[in-house]
Amino acid sequence: MNRRSFLQFFLALSISPVAVTTVVSKSSSNLCNSFDGWILKPEDFQ
Amino acid sequence: MKMYLNEETKAKLSDSRFDVCIVGSGPAGITLALSLEKLGKSVCLLEGGSEDFTEDSQALYKGKNIGDTYFHLDRARLRFLGGSSNHWTGWCKTLDDIDFNRNYITSGLSWPICKADMDPWLDEACGILGIDPMKADSLPTVIGSELVKTGLVFDTAPLRFKERFAAELDNSNSVTLLLNANFKMLNGHDGAVKSVSAISSENIDVIIYCNTVVLATGGLENSRLLLHVSKEVPDKFFPTSLPIGKYWMEHPFYELGTIVGDEDVLFSSDENMAFLRPSDEFQKKYKIFNSCFILQKLKGPEFNLEKEVKDLLRVAPNLENSLFKLMRRNKLCGASINVVWEQSPNVESAVRLSDEVKDRFGIQSIELNWRKSEIDRETLVASIAALCNWVLESTSSRLRLQDWVIRNDPYPDHGHIAASHHMGGTRMSVDETTGVVDAELKVHGSKNIYVAGSSVFPTAGWANPTLSIVQLSLRLASHLSRRSSL
Numbered sequence: 001m002n003r004r005s006f007l008q009f010f011l012a013l014s015i016s017p018v019a020v021t022t023v024v025s026k027s028s029s030n031l032c033n034s035f036d037g038w039i040l041k042p043e044d045f046q
Numbered sequence: 047m048k049m050y051l052n053e054e055t056k057a058k059l060s061d062s063r064f065d066v067c068i069v070g071s072g073p074a075g076i077t078l079a080l081s082l083e084k085l086g087k088s089v090c091l092l093e094g095g096s097e098d099f100t101e102d103s104q105a106l107y108k109g110k111n112i113g114d115t116y117f118h119l120d121r122a123r124l125r126f127l128g129g130s131s132n133h134w135t136g137w138c139k140t141l142d143d144i145d146f147n148r149n150y151i152t153s154g155l156s157w158p159i160c161k162a163d164m165d166p167w168l169d170e171a172c173g174i175l176g177i178d179p180m181k182a183d184s185l186p187t188v189i190g191s192e193l194v195k196t197g198l199v200f201d202t203a204p205l206r207f208k209e210r211f212a213a214e215l216d217n218s219n220s221v222t223l224l225l226n227a228n229f230k231m232l233n234g235h236d237g238a239v240k241s242v243s244a245i246s247s248e249n250i251d252v253i254i255y256c257n258t259v260v261l262a263t264g265g266l267e268n269s270r271l272l273l274h275v276s277k278e279v280p281d282k283f284f285p286t287s288l289p290i291g292k293y294w295m296e297h298p299f300y301e302l303g304t305i306v307g308d309e310d311v312l313f314s315s316d317e318n319m320a321f322l323r324p325s326d327e328f329q330k331k332y333k334i335f336n337s338c339f340i341l342q343k344l345k346g347p348e349f350n351l352e353k354e355v356k357d358l359l360r361v362a363p364n365l366e367n368s369l370f371k372l373m374r375r376n377k378l379c380g381a382s383i384n385v386v387w388e389q390s391p392n393v394e395s396a397v398r399l400s401d402e403v404k405d406r407f408g409i410q411s412i413e414l415n416w417r418k419s420e421i422d423r424e425t426l427v428a429s430i431a432a433l434c435n436w437v438l439e440s441t442s443s444r445l446r447l448q449d450w451v452i453r454n455d456p457y458p459d460h461g462h463i464a465a466s467h468h469m470g471g472t473r474m475s476v477d478e479t480t481g482v483v484d485a486e487l488k489v490h491g492s493k494n495i496y497v498a499g500s501s502v503f504p505t506a507g508w509a510n511p512t513l514s515i516v517q518l519s520l521r522l523a524s525h526l527s528r529r530s531s532l
Contacts, residue, residue, distance in 0.1 A: 035361045037303065037446040039434045044362035044444070 048216040050096075051227040051246040059252055064090040064222070066526060067242045067256035069229050069271070072129020073512055074498040074519045075262035076207050076215070077174060081523035083220040090254050091221055092244055094228040095126030097212070102247060106228070106405050109266075109412035113395065115459040116296075116416050122466045123264055127225065128208030130264065130466075131512070136204025138175060138513040139197065140168065140183045142336060144326045145388070145507035151333050151421075155391060157504045158476045158485040167520040174516055175205050182513055190440055192328040192432040196338065198321045198509075227252065228407055232259060232275050237283050238493040245407055258526060260496040262519075265468025266412055268501040269294070269397040272472060272482070272489070274409050277399065284491040288482050291397035293473050295389045295506045296416060297465035300458065302383040302430065302451055305341065306354050307443020308372055309379040318343045320381075323508060324432045334425040337387030338508040339433055344380040351380045358444055368442045383445065386465055387429065388506045390421040397471050416464075418457070427454075467511050472501040486525050487518070498522055 049055045066082055068075045071093040079091045095103035103126060109119035116122075123130045141161060148155035165183075172179040177199045184197030215223045227244040233253070234240040242254045261268050269291040272284075280286045305312065313320050320341040329336060344351070355378070359366055372378035389395070395417040399410035430451065437445050450458055457463075475481020478490035483502050489495040498519050500511040507514075 036357065037449065037452060038358060038361055039438065039445050039447065040362050041438050044364050046364070 047218065047221075048212075048223045048225065050225045051244065051250055051252055052248070053250060055224070056250055056252045059090075059222075059224070059254065062090070062222070063255040063257075064088045065256070066090075066258045066260060067092065067254045068260045068262050068498075069242065070129065070261065070263035070267070070499075071127050071207075071223065072262065072264060072499070073131050073207055074515050075260075076128070076211050077171075077516050077519040078260060078262060078498055078523050079221045079223075080211065080214065080218075081520050082526065083218055085523060085527035087220065087527060089221045090256065091215070091223045092227040092229065092242070092254070093127050093223065093225050096225055097127050097208070099124065099126050099132070106407075107267075108405075109414060110400060110403070111416065112413050113415040113417050114457070115463060116414065117463070117466065119266065119412060119414060123266065123468070126208075127212065127223075128206055131205065131207040134204050134512060135510075136200070136202055137510040138172075138177050138182050138199040138202075139509035140164075140517075141507040141509055141514055142186075142323075142326075144329060145336055145505060145509075148335070148505055150330045151335075151390075154480050155505055158474055164514070164517045164521065167517040167524075170520055171513055171516040175513060177202050177513075186323070186325075188325070189322070190325075190436045192325055193322050193436040194325050196321045196323050198338075200319060224252075224254075229263070229271055230407060230409075231278065232283060232495070235282065236493075237491060239283065239495055258494045258496065258529070260498050260522070260526075261472075262498040264499060265294075265471065265501045266397055266414070268497050268499055269471035270399065270409070270412050272497075273397070273399050277410075283495055284489045285478060288478055288490060289393065289473075289480065290482050291471050292393050292395075293391040293470040293504075294395050294397050294414070294416065294468075295391060295470040295503070297386045297467045297469075297506060297508065298389065298418060298422065298426075298457070299384065299386045299462040299465040301448065301461050302339075302385050303445060303447040304344070304354065305381045305383055305437065305443055305445040306351070306358055306369075307379070307437075307441055309343075309377045311441045312341055312379065312381060312443060313343065322433065322436075324429050328428075328432055332424075332428045334428045335388035335390060335421070335505070336508040337385060337425060337429040339429070340384040340386065341381045342384070344382055349380055351378070354380055354446075358446075362444065365442075365444065372442065383433075384462065385426065385429070386508055387422070387425055388508050390419055390425075391470060391473070391505055392417055392419050395419075395470075423454075465510070467500065467506070469500040469503040469506045469511060472497045473504045474502045475504060487522050496522060496526070
């Protein structure tokens with residue numbers, strides 16, 4: 001994967017990663033720090 | 047009949063000649079032997095161990111891991127009558143259609159046979175294993191554009207080949223089960239084996255004369271013994287250039303995290319486990335291999351559902367209503383997520399012979415260089431993406447992944463690691479550059495050396511291999527019974 005992160009690969013798949021897109025745009029920290037590992041939809045927390 | 051190799055039985059065997067000599071009495075060897083008996087052939091079935099586990103026999107499986115973190119090589123398999131069926135879990139599933147053809151990734155990965163070539167032996171194989179063929183070969187249920195629910199036989203007591211077939215072997219007039227008979231060498235010339243040398247733990251030698259030999263010693267030893275023969279008598283039976291030991295595969299098997307949500311959506315009624323895999327279309331779209339997520343309901347003191355829900359609501363407060371509704375209906379559940387997946391065949395992932403260590407019979411020990419590659423990680427991550435997408439879009443459930451997954455860290459070196467499925471090393475292929483045996487499981491270039499077992503798998507699918515091993519053994523028996531030289 002050429003050292004691409006899980007999130008980058010997830011995004012590259014273009015399979016409606018709404019939660020991940022939101023997380024990446026909202027925070028420069030990784031998903032684990034932001035959401036303690038939970039994979040969420042934006043409406044789950046907005 | 048059953049006998050141990052000693053001076054008395056050695057004398058009895060000196061005048062015997064068998065249609066087939068099978069080396070190894072695990073699921074592949076026993077299936078093949080009893081099937082050949084029904085087809086009117088005489089068989090000598092060699093087992094290096096005894097009827098029961100012994101430390102001395104098991105020690106012959108010692109080897110060294112020089113690749114990715116892996117189990118001790120004398121623990122992931124068993125060396126006595128019945129082989130590793132003496133400790134397997136009994137899970138069974140046919141390979142998927144797509145497993146036979148990976149040309150959408152790159153050429154040269156596909157099987158030289160297809161699923162339809164193995165289907166004629168499905169019912170008989172399931173009969174041997176005592177499982178329902180409809181369940182073992184069930185079609186997947188589409189649950190989204192990217193994910194399907196797949197069937198798996200996991201709730202049947204695992205068949206112990208020793209317990210099930212020991213008496214049948216002993217009572218057979220056509221099968222001679224020779225215990226305490228450790229493979230030593232093939233004898234013959236010009237690609238044709240005339241006999242097999244074996245040796246007892248007391249160093250009593252015997253020569254078994256046969257028209258055909260089949261190595262059925264498991265997914266590591268098949269490579270080891272062929273490498274041994276190739277080194278001791280180069281080019282005598284097959285070209286030394288064959289990629290013996292290479293393209294060795296496991297099923298990587300890791301815990302991924304947990305899921306909290308709707309029991310009715312995640313699980314079928316009354317079942318505590320669910321099996322999900324990426325759809326064929328998804329695998330082709332992203333050029334990945336197969337995988338399977340194993341969801342298992344978490345209950346009891348080891349899992350605190352209330353704490354898990356509180357953790358979820360802390361970061362996702364808007365889920366409170368939906369989770370509360372599930373709780374009122376008593377349908378809120380937690381489940382663990384494990385994943386098992388298919389490796390890309392990798393020439394660097396290989397069984398080879400140690401330059402330093404030999405066993406007590408002078409055969410070099412194994413050095414296993416098991417390697418997972420970048421495409422294996424891509425298969426994992428893309429498959430997780432499909433799972434996440436399905437959970438988010440189609441369910442009121444939410445999942446939580448472990449740090450190593452989220453951070454794309456190296457694989458954990460603890461936990462399951464792998465499924466103890468030893469595959470490849472003598473892979474099936476059309477030509478001798480990419481494999482060791484042909485579509486009929488005959489070693490390329492040889493006249494009468496065959497290989498049975500999961501070492502012949504060109505690719506691994508995600509499914510537990512035993513059912514496919516038994517199907518291939520029955521298919522091999524059918525092929526051998528039609529050979530005029532037998």
